[in-house]
Each structure stands twice: as structure tokens, then as C-alpha cells.
Amino acid sequence: MPQPPTARDGKVTRELVLAAALEIIDRDGAGALSMRRLGAALERDPMVLYRHAPGKAALLDGVVETVLAQLSVDPADPDWTAQLRAVARDYRALALAHPNVVPLLVTRPLATPLALRPPGTLRPLEDLLDLLTRAGCSGPDALHVYRVFFGFLNGHVLNELQELVENPDETDDLLRLGMHRLPLREFPLLRGLAHALADYDGAAELERGLDILITGLAATLSLPETGRSPGLAARNASGAQTDDVDKR
Amino acid sequence: MPQPPTARDGKVTRELVLAAALEIIDRDGAGALSMRRLGAALERDPMVLYRHAPGKAALLDGVVETVLAQLSVDPADPDWTAQLRAVARDYRALALAHPNVVPLLVTRPLATPLALRPPGTLRPLEDLLDLLTRAGCSGPDALHVYRVFFGFLNGHVLNELQELVENPDETDDLLRLGMHRLPLREFPLLRGLAHALADYDGAAELERGLDILITGLAATLSLPETGRSPGLAARNASGAQTDDVDKR
DNA sequence: GGTTCAGTGTCAACATCGTAGGTCTACACT
DNA sequence: AGTGTAGACCTACGATGTTGACACTGAACC
Numbered sequence: 150m151p152q153p154p155t156a157r158d159g160k161v162t163r164e165l166v167l168a169a170a171l172e173i174i175d176r177d178g179a180g181a182l183s184m185r186r187l188g189a190a191l192e193r194d195p196m197v198l199y200r201h202a203p204g205k206a207a208l209l210d211g212v213v214e215t216v217l218a219q220l221s222v223d224p225a226d227p228d229w230t231a232q233l234r235a236v237a238r239d240y241r242a243l244a245l246a247h248p249n250v251v252p253l254l255v256t257r258p259l260a261t262p263l264a265l266r267p268p269g270t271l272r273p274l275e276d277l278l279d280l281l282t283r284a285g286c287s288g289p290d291a292l293h294v295y296r297v298f299f300g301f302l303n304g305h306v307l308n309e310l311q312e313l314v315e316n317p318d319e320t321d322d323l324l325r326l327g328m329h330r331l332p333l334r335e336f337p338l339l340r341g342l343a344h345a346l347a348d349y350d351g352a353a354e355l356e357r358g359l360d361i362l363i364t365g366l367a368a369t370l371s372l373p374e375t376g377r378s379p380g381l382a383a384r385n386a387s388g389a390q391t392d393d394v395d396k397r
Numbered sequence: 398m399p400q401p402p403t404a405r406d407g408k409v410t411r412e413l414v415l416a417a418a419l420e421i422i423d424r425d426g427a428g429a430l431s432m433r434r435l436g437a438a439l440e441r442d443p444m445v446l447y448r449h450a451p452g453k454a455a456l457l458d459g460v461v462e463t464v465l466a467q468l469s470v471d472p473a474d475p476d477w478t479a480q481l482r483a484v485a486r487d488y489r490a491l492a493l494a495h496p497n498v499v500p501l502l503v504t505r506p507l508a509t510p511l512a513l514r515p516p517g518t519l520r521p522l523e524d525l526l527d528l529l530t531r532a533g534c535s536g537p538d539a540l541h542v543y544r545v546f547f548g549f550l551n552g553h554v555l556n557e558l559q560e561l562v563e564n565p566d567e568t569d570d571l572l573r574l575g576m577h578r579l580p581l582r583e584f585p586l587l588r589g590l591a592h593a594l595a596d597y598d599g600a601a602e603l604e605r606g607l608d609i610l611i612t613g614l615a616a617t618l619s620l621p622e623t624g625r626s627p628g629l630a631a632r633n634a635s636g637a638q639t640d641d642v643d644k645r
Numbered sequence: 646g647g648t649t650c651a652g653t654g655t656c657a658a659c660a661t662c663g664t665a666g667g668t669c670t671a672c673a674c675t
Numbered sequence: 676a677g678t679g680t681a682g683a684c685c686t687a688c689g690a691t692g693t694t695g696a697c698a699c700t701g702a703a704c705c
Contacts, residue, residue, distance in 0.1 A: 183662060194684045252504045258559045259500060264576040271584060278586040289593040297606055300552030308548045311506045328512040336519060338526040345537040358545055361613030369609060431691060442655055453692065
């Protein structure tokens with residue numbers, strides 16, 4: 150017999166549950182994920198979920214883990230700066246692919262002590278430490294780099310996802326950003342920058358941040374900055390757009 | 398007659414509501430804030446709240462606004478780097494004073510287009526733009542600095558708040574961090590760094606990040622780096638502890 | 646003085662949520 | 676044949692955000 154799209158193929162596995170949960174979150178946001186809805190998506194009784202996770206919080210952690218598991222760090226890369234850049238780009242791509250997961254990504258760890266987090270979440274950390282110590286970093290320094298690096302990444306991703314527009318079809322920047330509503334007298338500079346706000350280029354912003362970060366790190370840690378120089382120059386006021394992955 | 402501690406003094410104002418909400422969040426976390434509990438804290442019927450806010454989401458935004466309103470940027474400061482540093486330290490202090498608000502702080506803006514955010518939230522942005530343009534920045538560059546700066550700040554704060562411990566009374570670092578639980582074979586480096594993890598110094602980390610960021614920014618924007626050099630040197634593997642505000 | 650009106654507080658009700666407890670079915674192994 | 680076990684299901688409880696109707700107050704107006 151023909152199965153409905155989200156077919157009930159035999160057993161329910163943890164992976165199936167998490168995949169369905171991710172799908173719901175991607176479509177309708179994290180707030181829309183309820184045990185009942187998730188059960189319905191799997192065409193099962195909601196209570197089945199508790200066989201595969203001790204509660205909703207664990208499910209959310211699981212979703213975070215599956216997403217984060219798609220991020221891989223190659224500890225064997227001889228050029229640590231290049232590897233950092235690659236990871237950063239992957240991370241951004243992941244965030245853009247699952248924007249509704251980002252709040253969980255930055256928020257869930259606050260509820261769980263580091264060492265009790267799901268292993269998939271710790272993998273990138275361990276690999277990054279590996280990469281850096283191979284490059285000559287001391288342990289504590291590697292830890293420091295990890296923190297600065299992911300701190301920066303999370304900050305960037307949060308920023309980029311905030312650049313939402315009220316009415317994307319509108320051509321006028323002021324209207325698109327909903328800026329006509331804010332009191333002109335109190336925020337003159339902000340209003341004047343509507344155009345600049347409108348053509349925000351996340352990819353370029355990330356690269357520039359990486360330039361600053363990596364050169365800064367290399368200097369502070371007195372590590373060899375392998376590979377060619379990252380090209381700090383080449384930019385002016387308006388900043389040339391780089392090709393962007395997403396269309397916004 | 399003697400009033401109970403959280404007295405019902407006359408009218409209920411928006412400020413009173415938000416203050417009570419903040420109190421609950423500070424004490425029991427954002428998840429513990431419900432309309433009914435908030436109503437009980439004010440000794441009023443929960444429905445009263447809807448007279449002062451259109452819904453729970455608006456209340457949360459209000460809490461974010463009141464917290465963020467405590468952050469002030471002085472646009473007249475002639476030394477922009479010093480002002481940035483001051484703002485960064487204030488922001489960190491705010492986050493440490495209200496750790497349970499931080500998830501809201503980084504998460505709520507994702508739900509609201511920039512221009513429709515409460516004015517209190519936009520104030521620091523406008524003031525920062527002011528500060529930077531006075532220092533000779535172009536508009537778009539100022540915007541860029543703002544983004545990199547707050548991206549970094551949010552990232553740092555999120556990082557610092559994650560460094561929670563499982564059993565704060567334990568003297569052994571491994572136990573305090575709950576590290577004895579994670580599979581030794583898979584995370585050797587991480588386990589080896591338990592000590593380094595345990596004496597994380599948020600204030601020092603912030604300063605080092607600021608060093609990197611500000612020098613990087615000054616270089617990229619070819620702005621005068623006013624004030625004395627930020628002191629990029631003076632650090633080694635273990636990193637000397639600076640005096641810290643909080644006790645953890 | 647009487648009437649209207651907007652603001653404020655109260656109450657009951659609804660749909661939805663997470664999850665504790667118990668039960669039924671089917672298969673694995675002795 | 677009997678027994679154990681794991682997966683799935685159902686019911687039910689308490690809590691949540693929010694709607695709509697209703698009562699009270701004080702000021703504004705005729």
C-alpha cells in the first residue's frame with residue numbers, strides 16, 4: 150500500500166525522532182515543537198518519544214547535537230588558520246541552513262555543564278584542541294583560541310540572523326526595514342544608515358572578522374601564521390559585495 | 398496596616414510589572430516566568446498584565462529593554478577605544494548580574510526586525526554610531542564596528558556563562574566539572590585541560606579579546622588608535638589572573 | 646445631577662502543553 | 676509452554692497563554 154509522505158516505517162529510532170524534530174523546527178520554529186506535534190509527525194502516540202529521550206529538554210539537546218555533528222574539524226590540517234576559516238564558513242552555512250536552531254545552539258549549553266553535554270557537541274571542541282596543539286599551541290592557549298573563536302562565531306551568526314526585514318518585497322530600504330516607524334529625531338544616524346543596513350553581506354562580514362581575529366590570535370600567541378596573508382587590505386567605505394550563499 | 402513584602406501599592410505600572418518579571422527571572426530563570434506567577438508576585442489577577450503589555454512576548458521584550466537600558470554609551474568620549482572598552486565591561490557586568498536574562502538578550506532580537514525593537518534597545522546602537530562617526534568613521538564603517546563589537550560581546554558573554562560547574566564545592570577540578578563522566582579515550586585533550594578549564598577568568602578573557610578586536614579594527618579602518626597602546630604583550634601560557642568581579 | 650466614557654481589575658472558559666501511571670501486544674529466550 | 680522485555684498506546688493531571696464578557700472607578704460633558 151502507498152505510504153503517506155512521512156511514512157510510519159517500522160520501528161521508531163532516536164535518529165528518526167530527531168530528524169522529525171529538526172524538520173518541525175526548521176519549518177515552524179523551536180516554539181512550535183511540542184511532543185504531541187512531534188508524535189503526530191511520526192504518526193505515533195506522543196508517549197513513544199519518552200522511550201527514546203527522557204524528556205523534551207533532552208530532545209532539544211539531541212537536535213542541537215545532530216546539527217552540530219554536521220560540523221567537522223580536520224585536526225590533521227597543517228595550516229591551522231585555513232582550517233579555522235573553513236570551520237567558520239561551515240558553521241555559518243549550518244546556521245543559515247537551520248536558522249531556527251540557532252537559538253537552541255547558543256542557549257542550550259547554558260543549561261548543561263560542559264562535560265555532561267552530548268558527545269557530538271564536544272567533538273568539534275576536542276578536534277579543535279587537537280588541531281591547535283599540533284600547530285604548536287600550549288593546552289591553555291588552545292582552549293583560549295577555542296573560546297575566542299566560537300564566541301566570535303556565535304556572535305556573528307546571531308548578528309546575521311537578526312538582519313531580518315519587515316517587508317522583503319518592498320524596494321525602498323526604509324520601508325523594507327520598517328524604519329519609517331522609529332522616531333526620526335532620536336535616531337538620526339540609524340535612519341541615515343538604512344541603505345547600508347539593507348545591503349548587509351554576511352559572508353563578507355564573516356571574512357573580515359576572521360581576518361581581524363586570526364591575525365590577532367597569531368600575534369598574541371606568537372604562532373606561525375601559516376599560509377598566505379589573509380589580505381587585510383582591499384576594502385573601503387561601502388565595501389564590495391562578495392558572492393553570497395543565500396538570497397535575502 | 399502593615400503590607401506584605403511585595404506590597405500592592407496602588408496602581409500597577411508597566412515599570413512595576415517589568416521589575417517584578419525581572420526579579421522572577423533572576424531568581425528562577427526565564428522558563429519559570431508565567432503570567433500567573435507574575436500576577437501572584439504583584440498580588441493581582443494575572444489578567445491585569447494584559448493591560449500593560451499585549452502578551453507574554455512583549456513582556457519579555459520589555460525585560461530585555463529594561464536591562465539594556467542600564468547600558469550607557471557616552472558618544473562624547475574623545476577616546477573611542479577607551480569608550481568601547483568601558484561599554485564592554487559594563488555589558489559583561491550586566492550579564493553577570495542577570496545571567497538568566499542573557500538567553501533573552503541574545504534570542505529575543507531574532508524575533509523582531511531591528512527597527513521595531515523597543516527604543517531602549519536601539520539607544521546603545523545609535524550612541525555607538527555617534528561615538529564612532531565623531532571619531533572619524535564613515536557611516537557604514539561605524540555600522541560594521543557596531544556589529545563586530547556586539548557580536549564579540551554576545552559571544553563572550555555566552556561563553557562565560559557556559560562555564561558552569563556541576564559540583565562547585567568539590568576541590569578536584571575533574572569532579573567539579575563533571576569530567577569524570579566523559580569517555581576518556583575519545584576526549585583526551587579536553588580531559589587533560591580540566592585544570593585550565595577550572596580557573597577560567599572571564600574578565601581577563603574579555604580584555605584579551607578586546608585587545609585583539611580593537612587593534613584589528615583600528616588597523617582595518619585606518620583610524621587613529623587614541624590612548625595608550627592596549628598592551629598586547631604580557632601574557633604567557635597559564636595567563637596571570639586579573640582581579641575578577643564575581644566569585645564563582 | 647445625571648450620563649457617558651475610557652481605563653482598570655476580575656472571573657470563567659478554552660485549547661494546548663509536558664509528562665506520570667498503567668495496560669496491551671509481540672517477540673526472544675529458556 | 677512459560678516468562679521476560681521492549682515498544683507502543685491511552686487516560687489523566689496540573690499548568691500554561693490568551694479570549695471574551697462583566698463590574699467598578701473616576702473624569703468629562705451636557
